Amino acid sequence: MQTEAVAQLIRDGLPGAEVEVSGDGSHFEAVVVSAAFEGLPPIKKQRLVMDTVKAQIASGELHALSIKTLTPGQRA
Numbered sequence: 001m002q003t004e005a006v007a008q009l010i011r012d013g014l015p016g017a018e019v020e021v022s023g024d025g026s027h028f029e030a031v032v033v034s035a036a037f038e039g040l041p042p043i044k045k046q047r048l049v050m051d052t053v054k055a056q057i058a059s060g061e062l063h064a065l066s067i068k069t070l071t072p073g074q075r076a
Helices: 003-013 042-052 054-059
Strands: 018-023 027-033 064-070
Touching (some): 003 018, 042 064
Parallel strands (some): 027 064
């Protein structure tokens, strides 16, 4: 998979999110900024993002995704 394809899957699943993805084709790192994370514990934030790429992980197309989640107020 390409980094932009991963980013687009996340954007499609979390409308309005700002997404930056880096990686090497199978292992990716994503930084996701979304108001949807407001008030959620870290595990629920991670699940929201992982749900957007669930099919790609299940198929093996996406092997690993490291996620950093931020609310708009936490963005540096």
